[in-house]
Amino acid sequence: MLDERLLAAGPRPLAVAFSGGGDSLALLLAAEAWARRHGRELLALTVDHRLQPQSRAWTEACAATAARLGVRFEALAWEGEKPAQGLPAAARAARHRLLAAAARRAGARVILIGHTADDRLEVKAMRQAGSTTPDPRVWSPSPSWPEGRGVFLLRPLIGVRRAAIRRWLSARGEGWIDDPANDDPRFARARARRDLGPDAAPIGAAAPAPLELARHCRAGPSDGLSIARTALRQASLETAHRLVALAAVCAGGGDRTPGRGALDRVLALLRGDADVTATLAGARIEADGREVRFLREAGETARGGLSPVALRADEPAVWDGRFELTATRDGLEARALAGLSRRLPDAQRRALAALPAPARPGLPVVVDASGAVSCPLLADEGGVIVRSLVQDRLLAAAGLVEREPG
Numbered sequence: 582m583l584d585e586r587l588l589a590a591g592p593r594p595l596a597v598a599f600s601g602g603g604d605s606l607a608l609l610l611a612a613e614a615w616a617r618r619h620g621r622e623l624l625a626l627t628v629d630h631r632l633q634p635q636s637r638a639w640t641e642a643c644a645a646t647a648a649r650l651g652v653r654f655e656a657l658a659w660e661g662e663k664p665a666q667g668l669p670a671a672a673r674a675a676r677h678r679l680l681a682a683a684a685r686r687a688g689a690r691v692i693l694i695g696h697t698a699d700d701r702l703e704v705k706a707m708r709q710a711g712s713t714t715p716d717p718r719v720w721s722p723s724p725s726w727p728e729g730r731g732v733f734l735l736r737p738l739i740g741v742r743r744a745a746i747r748r749w750l751s752a753r754g755e756g757w758i759d760d761p762a763n764d765d766p767r768f769a770r771a772r773a774r775r776d777l778g779p780d781a782a783p784i785g786a787a788a789p790a791p792l793e794l795a796r797h798c799r800a801g802p803s804d805g806l807s808i809a810r811t812a813l814r815q816a817s818l819e820t821a822h823r824l825v826a827l828a829a830v831c832a833g834g835g836d837r838t839p840g841r842g843a844l845d846r847v848l849a850l851l852r853g854d855a856d857v858t859a860t861l862a863g864a865r866i867e868a869d870g871r872e873v874r875f876l877r878e879a880g881e882t883a884r885g886g887l888s889p890v891a892l893r894a895d896e897p898a899v900w901d902g903r904f905e906l907t908a909t910r911d912g913l914e915a916r917a918l919a920g921l922s923r924r925l926p927d928a929q930r931r932a933l934a935a936l937p938a939p940a941r942p943g944l945p946v947v948v949d950a951s952g953a954v955s956c957p958l959l960a961d962e963g964g965v966i967v968r969s970l971v972q973d974r975l976l977a978a979a980g981l982v983e984r985e986p987g
């Protein structure tokens with residue numbers, strides 16, 4: 582599986598999410614052997630959730646294991662207040678955020694994760710009982726946005742039962758950490774684990790088919806996505822659903838998938854004949870007879886979207902979940918164009934007029950300390966490099982990036 586998904590050579594390190602438990606220890610051992618064969622560097626990442634008194638000692642044990650294997654190691658910590666409700670989901674989100682940010686800092690594009698066939702069976706049981714815990718897939722984009730942009734998760738052990746992994750480790754004389762939370766019946770996960778028999782049949786096919794229709798989505802002239810309306814009408818309902826949901830989330834820049842009801846309503850309109858203007862997941866969706874366009878809904882400012890972001894020299898920053906901006910000097914701030922277009926230089930105002938009117942207010946501008954406004958999409962001046970993240974995000978979410986990016 583590592584051969585299939587990873588580049589055999591290259592300067593980027595491979596990250597391994599290493600909790601010190603048996604699954605991720607087996608993963609680290611296997612990855613280390615593979616990386617050594619291919620001359621790839623590994624980076625073991627351990628998250629201390631600061632939820633258990635022993636967690637510091639666990640992190641130290643992880644550091645010692647990495648040192649024994651000659652693997653670079655970084656400890657990460659989930660600091661700050663912990664929620665009283667929904668702790669497992671909050672811990673998962675924090676863990677993915679920390680892992681993705683650390684992987685990116687190191688230049689890694691893939692994080693290996695130690696989920697097993699047992700995890701899939703447990704999640705299946707939990708989902709049948711109403712949980713929204715995501716089903717771990719063999720390969721998926723990092724769920725953390727924007728920290729995980731361009732980062733993928735690979736779960737090489739997803740087809741292997743936990744008992745087999747433990748036997749393999751014991752035969753090698755390896756020991757591992759057992760987190761008592763795994764057996765704590767207050768957590769749905771622990772109950773699912775307890776109820777899972779050793780003979781439960783593993784679940785097949787860990788990956789949904791890639792959403793090929795997303796290849797037909799074009800990036801707009803400055804932002805957003807568009808697709809031929811006939812393509813949406815001719816696709817199966819399931820495919821059209823997936824496409825509209827993903828395109829709306831990517832064009833909207835957020836990380837919440839739209840609710841089923843709202844999605845059904847918009848999709849019914851899009852598959853009909855009349856022109857459409859609708860809002861979904863922070864995106865404005867417009868359709869005429871020919872085309873469906875997904876743009877950022879600039880009216881979302883009222884709900885805290887499109888907030889200003891301070892830029893620091895040479896540190897890429899993401900604004901509104903859609904654009905990565907890299908400034909060459911300090912003291913600049915990225916904001917929405919809405920309300921500022923009159924302050925653009927004349928040449929930029931003229932260039933702006935060529936863009937679709939509904940797209941304009943949600944575009945980024947950069948404001949300097951003197952109050953001067955410039956849109957980096959319209960001019961190279963202003964000392965800011967800008968890159969839209971929307972289309973790459975869609976392709977990754979659609980399952981169309983199937984290997985480690987170069």
Ligand SMILES: Nc1ncnc2c1ncn2[C@@H]1O[C@H](COP(=O)(O)OP(=O)(O)OP(=O)(O)O)[C@@H](O)[C@H]1O
Nearest residue numbers: 598599600604605626627628629673693694695696
């Ligand atoms: N504290 C941690 N530090 C680093 N990696 C971790 C940590 N906890 C879990 N992981 C990674 O996630 C994998 C799955 O761990 P575990 O089963 O404990 O999490 P989970 O609760 O099933 O995760 P999820 O909620 O994402 O399904 C581990 O094998 C490891 O690769």
